[in-house]
Amino acid sequence: MINPFPLLIPDSPERPLEKASRETAIGTGGDGLERSGKSVWREGEMRKGTLWGMIGVMSLLVLATVSDKAEAIPAFARKYKTACITCHATFPRLTALGEAFRLNGYRLPGGDELYVKDPPVSMGAEAYKQVFPDAVWPSDIPGMPPLSIRIKTDYDYDVGGTRASRTNFGIDEAALLGAGSLGENMAFFVEIAHHEPALSATLNSDNTISTNFDSGTEFVGWLMWKDLFKKALGEHHLNLRLGTTGKQDLALPNTRGESRITVEHYLYEDELEIESSVGVELNGFGSQWRYNVGVLNGDGASSKKNHFAAASFKIGGLGYDGSGGTTEEGGLKTPPTGYWRDDSIRIGALYYKTYSGSEGFGFDRVGADVRVNYKDLSVAGGFITGKNDETKEKKDVWFAEAEYFVFPWMQPYVRYEHLTSDAANGDKSRFVVGAALLARANVKFNLEGRFYTKNEPIEATTGGKSNEDRIVVRLDYAF
Amino acid sequence: MKKNDRIGNWIIFLFTAAALLAGSAIPAFPEATGIINGVVKTPWVKRYEALVYVERVEGKAFPAPKEKVFVSQKNLVFKPRLLPVLKGTTVDFTNDDTTIHNVFAPPGSAKPFNLGTYGVGVTKTETFDALGEVPLLCNVHAEMAGFIIVLQNPFYALTDKAGNFEIKGVPPGTYKLKVWHEKLREVTQNVTVEAGKSVSVEFTGLKNR
Numbered sequence: 001m002i003n004p005f006p007l008l009i010p011d012s013p014e015r016p017l018e019k020a021s022r023e024t025a026i027g028t029g030g031d032g033l034e035r036s037g038k039s040v041w042r043e044g045e046m047r048k049g050t051l052w053g054m055i056g057v058m059s060l061l062v063l064a065t066v067s068d069k070a071e072a073i074p075a076f077a078r079k080y081k082t083a084c085i086t087c088h089a090t091f092p093r094l095t096a097l098g099e100a101f102r103l104n105g106y107r108l109p110g111g112d113e114l115y116v117k118d119p120p121v122s123m124g125a126e127a128y129k130q131v132f133p134d135a136v137w138p139s140d141i142p143g144m145p146p147l148s149i150r151i152k153t154d155y156d157y158d159v160g161g162t163r164a165s166r167t168n169f170g171i172d173e174a175a176l177l178g179a180g181s182l183g184e185n186m187a188f189f190v191e192i193a194h195h196e197p198a199l200s201a202t203l204n205s206d207n208t209i210s211t212n213f214d215s216g217t218e219f220v221g222w223l224m225w226k227d228l229f230k231k232a233l234g235e236h237h238l239n240l241r242l243g244t245t246g247k248q249d250l251a252l253p254n255t256r257g258e259s260r261i262t263v264e265h266y267l268y269e270d271e272l273e274i275e276s277s278v279g280v281e282l283n284g285f286g287s288q289w290r291y292n293v294g295v296l297n298g299d300g301a302s303s304k305k306n307h308f309a310a311a312s313f314k315i316g317g318l319g320y321d322g323s324g325g326t327t328e329e330g331g332l333k334t335p336p337t338g339y340w341r342d343d344s345i346r347i348g349a350l351y352y353k354t355y356s357g358s359e360g361f362g363f364d365r366v367g368a369d370v371r372v373n374y375k376d377l378s379v380a381g382g383f384i385t386g387k388n389d390e391t392k393e394k395k396d397v398w399f400a401e402a403e404y405f406v407f408p409w410m411q412p413y414v415r416y417e418h419l420t421s422d423a424a425n426g427d428k429s430r431f432v433v434g435a436a437l438l439a440r441a442n443v444k445f446n447l448e449g450r451f452y453t454k455n456e457p458i459e460a461t462t463g464g465k466s467n468e469d470r471i472v473v474r475l476d477y478a479f
Numbered sequence: 480m481k482k483n484d485r486i487g488n489w490i491i492f493l494f495t496a497a498a499l500l501a502g503s504a505i506p507a508f509p510e511a512t513g514i515i516n517g518v519v520k521t522p523w524v525k526r527y528e529a530l531v532y533v534e535r536v537e538g539k540a541f542p543a544p545k546e547k548v549f550v551s552q553k554n555l556v557f558k559p560r561l562l563p564v565l566k567g568t569t570v571d572f573t574n575d576d577t578t579i580h581n582v583f584a585p586p587g588s589a590k591p592f593n594l595g596t597y598g599v600g601v602t603k604t605e606t607f608d609a610l611g612e613v614p615l616l617c618n619v620h621a622e623m624a625g626f627i628i629v630l631q632n633p634f635y636a637l638t639d640k641a642g643n644f645e646i647k648g649v650p651p652g653t654y655k656l657k658v659w660h661e662k663l664r665e666v667t668q669n670v671t672v673e674a675g676k677s678v679s680v681e682f683t684g685l686k687n688r
Contacts (some may be wrong), residue, residue, distance in 0.1 A: 110524065111687060113526070121622075124622065125614075125616055125623060126614075126624060126661070127615075127616050130614070132615070
């Protein structure tokens with residue numbers, strides 16, 4: 001078989017280009033990291049054109065400068081001496097085991113200690129629990145600093161042809177990530193990300209313009225206590241997270257931005273301004289269900305706090321708690337073929353309320369999604385509606401997507417999204433089509449196109465032509 | 480007595496004496512015993528040994544050994560990490576390290592104790608006179624951990640890396656066979672031992688503590 005991708009896959013007679021089946025759940029290798037972000041405004045250019053144009057791209061602009069929070073962390077590859085594909089099926093998308101690992105506070109279900117190759121530094125032997133309160137409760141910290149670096153670079157082609165330069169190279173984002181567990185009952189996540197600074201403008205209801213400068217540096221961090229009141233409530237059922245909560249779970253549960261394999265954000269996240277901030281979150285999960293409820297900081301202009309609730313139910317596949325994934329002897333099971341496979345149906349729902357401040361961005365959002373995995377195919381769809389408290393503008397977004405594992409390193413995808421807005425010229429429809437290609441476990445290319453079939457705010461200024469169509473080649477890598 | 484009678488008496492005497500001497504050299508008829516072997520199926524045994532033991536043997540006394548048993552502290556670890564002992568055994572805790580150490584067992588242990596802090600080369604002693612689990616801690620180096628399990632009888636074995644074990648010399652009878660592991664909940668199975676025979680036991684489905 002001729003290797004069509006010599007730059008991606010070196011020719012090796014020992015490694016035919018075919019679907020791999022894994023011998024064990026724990027292998028060797030590096031890790032991968034994927035994040036995607038909008039690059040429309042990464043050069044910090046003010047868009048020329050009318051105020052309508054500003055409004056139309058305002059949300060895109062602001063959110064283009066908000067980094068995704070990574071769900072692929074190479075530090076875990078080092079901790080367990082295992083390849084990225086233990087937890088990721090084309091990063092950052094998590095496998096069922098990876099999801100159980102994440103929910104379990106970055107610990108493998110069924111006995112994490114068994115698999116750790118980089119021994120943690122003990123902060124006290126287990127028996128110190130019997131000494132408490134006359135001693136500090138025992139735990140441990142990661143052995144090696146659990147840090148990873150991720151770089152994301154884009155080659156962007158402006159299909160619409162309205163930019164001064166139709167092509168652009170750029171570093172979309174550089175991030176330093178750290179995550180791990182602190183003993184059995186605590187977990188942490190931190191990220192410092194930098195992207196191109198950007199300036200955005202907003203047309204207010206009183207026809208004034210507000211500008212917002214994004215410096216390009218963002219910090220996210222949270223600490224989670226697991227298994228609160230475990231004896232009474234059961235294991236995993238109540239966890240407390242403090243910090244920049246919600247970012248990984250403030251979304252439709254089965255189509256989360258952090259877990260997508262496309263470059264392009266989900267339209268619903270951008271249009272309905274779903275983004276996290278500092279707050280408090282309670283979450284929990286069982287074998288077939290999970291939930292998150294949180295209270296977040298508002299914009300500061302109101303004493304009211306934003307809040308959200310999300311839940312998901314799963315039929316089939318590995319349990320959220322990893323159940324069904326261990327052998328009788330207690331070790332991890334390995335899927336017979338295809339580490340990405342997890343035949344299952346997941347149904348989720350989200351409610352998110354933000355309160356208005358002086359700028360009037362109170363918003364109610366309610367939505368549901370579903371994801372069906374069957375062998376090498378994953379299809380998902382969702383619907384979410386949002387209403388602005390002040391303007392009463394209503395936005396509905398629905399979408400459907402499909403991804404398919406042609407090879408373990410090649411995953412084509414397509415997504416269709418449709419936005420209906422009460423605002424004049426607010427509707428949008430678009431396709432996102434592309435493929436994710438793993439050159440290595442921790443090095444990924446996306447070849448992707450974004451094509452609008454309707455983009456009214458742009459069309460209003462360009463006479464019917466959507467100049468937000470683009471083709472992008474993205475290189476994501478992490479170590 | 481005629482001469483032939485005297486010779487015959489001597490022969491009988493010598494024979495009897497020889498028989499008595501031989502008989503005294505022959506050990507008493509060995510108590511018949513059996514063997515318990517098997518496997519503890521858990522991946523944890525690759526990391527830490529499991530202890531398999533007969534919980535109780537009635538009708539027999541098992542005095543503690545006169546020889547002392549040692550637990551060393553070196554390179555900031557207790558060695559051995561797991562030490563099964565008979566009730567009444569005296570253990571020497573030796574500081575073979577290059578720093579001061581302490582040994583204590585926390586509340587809830589079968590034998591709470593605290594030897595205090597002591598220097599390099601010093602040995603302190605404790606006698607374990609209550610059945611059960613005794614975790615060992617050091618209040619200078621909180622990460623150090625060890626375990627002493629105080630048993631009623633000497634019929635126990637530590638598993639190998641594959642979880643296999645073998646307990647020899649077990650008197651015939653029906654017993655509760657237990658598995659202890661520092662990460663797992665204790666489990667019990669009934670086992671019947673017959674003289675001159677082996678009985679095989681498999682432990683599966685062990686749950687985390």
